[in-house]
Amino acid sequence: xxxxxxxxxxxxxxxxxxxxxxxxxxxxxxxxxxxxxxxxxxxxxxxxxxxxxxxxxxxxxxxxxxxxxxxxxxxxxxxxxxxxxxxxxxxxxxxxxxxxxxxxxxxxxxxxxxxxxxxxxxxxxxxxxxxxxxxxxxxxxxxxxxxxxxxxxxxxxxxxxxxxxxxxxxxxxxxxxxxxxxxxxxxxxxxxxxxxxxxxxx
Amino acid sequence: xxxxxxxxxxxxxxxxxxxxxxxxxxxxxxxxxxxxxxxxxxxxxxxxxxxxxxxxxxxxxxxxxxxxxxxxxxxxxxxxxxxxxxxxxxxxxxxxxxxxxxxxxxxxxxxxxxxxxxxxxxxxxxxxxxxxxxxxxxxxxxxxxxxxxxxxxxxxxxxxxxxxxxxxxxxxxxxxxxxxxxxxxxxxxxxxxxxxxxxxxx
Numbered sequence: 001x002x003x004x005x006x007x008x009x010x011x012x013x014x015x016x017x018x019x020x021x022x023x024x025x026x027x028x029x030x031x032x033x034x035x036x037x038x039x040x041x042x043x044x045x046x047x048x049x050x051x052x053x054x055x056x057x058x059x060x061x062x063x064x065x066x067x068x069x070x071x072x073x074x075x076x077x078x079x080x081x082x083x084x085x086x087x088x089x090x091x092x093x094x095x096x097x098x099x100x101x102x103x104x105x106x107x108x109x110x111x112x113x114x115x116x117x118x119x120x121x122x123x124x125x126x127x128x129x130x131x132x133x134x135x136x137x138x139x140x141x142x143x144x145x146x147x148x149x150x151x152x153x154x155x156x157x158x159x160x161x162x163x164x165x166x167x168x169x170x171x172x173x174x175x176x177x178x179x180x181x182x183x184x185x186x187x188x189x190x191x192x193x194x195x196x197x198x199x200x201x202x
Numbered sequence: 203x204x205x206x207x208x209x210x211x212x213x214x215x216x217x218x219x220x221x222x223x224x225x226x227x228x229x230x231x232x233x234x235x236x237x238x239x240x241x242x243x244x245x246x247x248x249x250x251x252x253x254x255x256x257x258x259x260x261x262x263x264x265x266x267x268x269x270x271x272x273x274x275x276x277x278x279x280x281x282x283x284x285x286x287x288x289x290x291x292x293x294x295x296x297x298x299x300x301x302x303x304x305x306x307x308x309x310x311x312x313x314x315x316x317x318x319x320x321x322x323x324x325x326x327x328x329x330x331x332x333x334x335x336x337x338x339x340x341x342x343x344x345x346x347x348x349x350x351x352x353x354x355x356x357x358x359x360x361x362x363x364x365x366x367x368x369x370x371x372x373x374x375x376x377x378x379x380x381x382x383x384x385x386x387x388x389x390x391x392x393x394x395x396x397x398x399x400x401x402x403x404x
Contacts, residue, residue: 121372122324132373139376147376154376155365155388162364163357170323171334174341174349174356186357190392 021059024049029070037067037133064137067130072113077103078138080110085153093192096156097184104164105180115169118161156194163187223261226251231272239269239335266339269332274315279305280340282312287355295394298358299386306366307382317371320363358396365389 027049031040042063046053060066065075084099085092103110121131135157139150163183166172175183229251233242244265248255262268267277286301287294305312322329337359341352365385368374377385 119324122321122367128372132375135368135372135374136376139374151376151380151384152388154368154374155385158364158368158374158377159361159389159392160364162360162362162367165324165364165367166337166356166360170330170337172337172341172356172360173334174338174353175360178353182353183357186354186396187361190361190395193392193395194388 020049020051020055024051024056024059024066025069028066032067032070032130037063037130037137042066062141064134064141067134071117073117074110074113077110077114081138081157082141089196091188091192092195093190094184094188096195097160097188097191100157100160100164101180101183104161105168111168118165119169152195156191159194160187160191222251222253222257226253226258226261226268227271230268234269234272234332239265239332239339244268264343266336266343269336273319275319276312276315279312279316283340283359284343291398293390293394294397295392296386296390298397299362299390299393302359302362302366303382303385306363307370313370320367321371354397358393361396362389362393 024045028040028045031045031048035044040063042056043053045066046056049056056066060069061075065078068075068078080099080103084095087095104114105111117127117131120127122128135154139154139157163175167175226247230242230247233247233250237246242265244258245255247268248258251258258268262271263277267280270277270280282301282305286297289297306316307313319329319333323333324330337356341356341359365377369377
C-alpha cells in the first residue's frame with residue numbers, strides 16, 4: 001500500500017484493500033461528477049484519493065471500468081460485452097445478442113445498474129453527456145483501429161439496448177412475453193448482418 | 203372500431219369544428235389519464251365531450267390516433283409508420299428504417315412528442331403502462347391476424363427506437379455523426395431480416 005501514508009480518517013485501523021478500493025471509488029465518483037468523464041484522469045483520481053495511480057489500476061483496470069464501478073455496474077457486465085465482441089465472426093451476432101440479453105435481463109446486480117444508467121441519461125443532460133463519453137470510450141476500446149467496426153458495434157449495441165428497454169422498462173407485451181430463445185433466433189441474424197456483413201457499407 | 207375505414211374530413215368548414223376537436227381532445231386526455239388507454243372507449247370520451255361517437259371518429263380515425271393526439275404526436279407520424287410496414291416485402295427493411303429515422307430525427311413537431319412519450323415512459327411507471335398498451339394496439343392494428351408478424355414488427359420497432367435514442371438523446375458520437383444514408387445502408391438489411399426472413403423462426 002505504498003502511497004497511503006496518511007491513515008484513513010474513517011477507520012482507526014490501517015486501511016485494508018477493501019477500504020482503499022472504497023476511497024478510490026469515492027474520489028472517482030466526486031471527480032467524474034465535477035469534471036466529467038472525458039476530462040477526468042486516473043492520475044487526478046489517484047491524487048484525490050492520496051494513492052499511487054498504479055493502485056487505481058490495480059483495483060480497476062481502466063478509466064472505463066472505474067467509471068462503471070462508480071455507477072455500480074459490475075466489471076462482469078463489461079467483460080460480458082467485451083468477450084461477446086471478440087472471437088471469430090461466425091455466430092458473432094448470436095454471441096452479442098446473448099451477452100446483451102443476459103446482462104440487461106439477467107441478475108439484478110448487473111441489470112439494475114445498467115437500467116439506472118440508461119434512465120439517468122434519458123432524463124438528465126449531464127448524465128447523457130457522461131454516458132455518451134463512456135460508450136464512445138468502450139467502443140474505441142473494442143475497435144480502436146477500425147472506425148467502421150466501431151460504428152457497427154455502436155449500431156448493434158443501441159439496437160439491442162432498444163430491445164431491452166422495450167422488454168424490461170416499457171414492457172411491450174408481445175416482446176416481454178417472448179422467451180429468450182425466440183428473441184435470439186429472430187434477432188441474431190440481424191445483428192450478425194450489422195456487425196459483419198459488408199454489403200451495406202457505402 | 204371496425205367499419206370506420208373511410209377517410210375522414212379532419213378539417214371541416216363547419217364553424218366551431220376547431221373547438222369541438224379541442225373539447226374532444228381535452229376529454230380524451232382526462233379520460234386516458236383516469237382510466238388508462240385500455241379501459242377507455244371512444245363512446246365514453248364522446249359522452250364526456252357531449253358529442254356523438256361518430257364525431258370523435260370524424261376528427262380522429264381510431265382510439266390509437268386520438269391517444270397519440272393527446273400526447274401531441276401528429277397523425278402524420280403514425281401514418282408514416284403504417285405506410286412503411288405496408289406494401290411489398292422487397293425493400294421493406296429500408297422503408298421501415300427510413301420511416302423511423304424521418305419521424306424520430308425529422309421535424310420537431312413529430313420528433314419532440316415521440317421523444318417526450320419515450321422519456322415519460324422510461325421514468326414514470328404509469329406512462330410506461332400507457333405507452334405499452336398504445337404500442338401493443340398499434341402492432342395489433344398492423345398485423346392483427348399474424349402473431350409472428352406482430353412480434354417481428356415489435357422487435358424491429360424497438361431496435362430502431364434504440365438507435366434513435368442513442369443518436370438523438372444520448373448522442374453517442376460515432377452514431378450521431380453518421381449521416382442518414384450510412385445508417386440506412388448498414389441497418390436496412392438487418393431490419394429486413396427481422397421482418398421478413400423466416401430462417402430465424404423457431
